[in-house]
Amino acid sequence: MSGYAELLDRVNRVTGVRGSMVVAVEDGLVVAEELMLGVPGDAVAALVASIFRRARRSMSAADFGDAAFVQVDGEDGLLFAAAPPQLGDLLLVVVAESWVNVGLVRLEAARVVEALGG
């Protein structure tokens, strides 16, 4: 668990990130979280996991392969959910401002995921 916390902390250092979580994809339960005050982690985790499961089923139906990354764009912020093979049944969820450098977040997320897999 402390390993997750340390790695989430790395993602959160990217300017514009409001927090990140490791979430179980099947039930939306939070495994680890590092969130700014006021971010409703449990509710968002449940909804993001549900969106991810839906995306995964639809991509499979379209024969596009397994969904590995989902991004939800709001007018004033972004949500990312990444499910690389290294994480098994877990999602890395990132909550960020709309002006965040998406590429940088994804790069840091990829590093985090690689480290988790290792």
Added chain:
Amino acid sequence: MSASPMQVKQWTDELAADPASTAFLPLARAYRESAKREAALRLVLRGLERHPHHVDAHHLLGLLYRDAGDNVKAADEWGIALALAPEHPGARREMGLAAFARGDWASAVKHLEQAQANDVMDQEVRAALESAWQRSRVAARAAPPSSAPAPAPEAPLPEQWDGGRVFDALAAELGSLSQERGIVGAVMLDAQGFVVAGRMGADRDRAGEISAVLSGASSEAERAVRHLKMGAWKGILVETPRAVVRLAPTGDGGMVAVAGRRDVPMGWVLRVAARARESAERFLAAMGGAR
């Protein structure tokens, strides 16, 4: 069935002895039935702090918010309950009745059909469902564009209705976008998850297969960004090893979905998706169906 004073005391004692006990739920229900709404609300909120994924607690919190007249918060709680347990009968029922109360016939039909399947003897659900069916059909038939002249009483409908030409234009535009470099599909879905036009898939059309699964993504995305105070949702991007898919909301509560091969730049897929959305909005405006 109301709780007896003995049961209330038992739950109260249990909770006092163990604050993590789930006895908060029947106790809060008993308080609600005795019109002690504030006490019930405090109990459920405290209970959810310890049990944030307790589906029945989210359902009860929704009922308490509805009792207080806060229908938005109520729908949020039932939405969370359904996100945690899509088959939850109580949350499904309340979502359907709430949609019916606000006149969202399509959403009401979707939820109430499932609620009716859960309990065929529920007369309130049956009555609301039948009414929602009728009203959704009337709404679908009604409303030519407001600028159009009123038809003569004897005029046959097909001569007045221009929907066929409007649909052909939409189908042609989405078909054209599907032929763009690296794009493997562009499709418009309505709020119930039905395909309006377009196709999806490199070899054969899979639009129908994926549309039903995607239909709930819109409301889930909306709730997720609302919880985070991020304003309205603007789109969802999904990446797989073989494809990039962009979903964008349309004015009728539906969405467009555009898929590109993974080897084309993501920015290109986003631009094609923006054009697909413009086509869908033109279609809705011409049909008089946009909200």
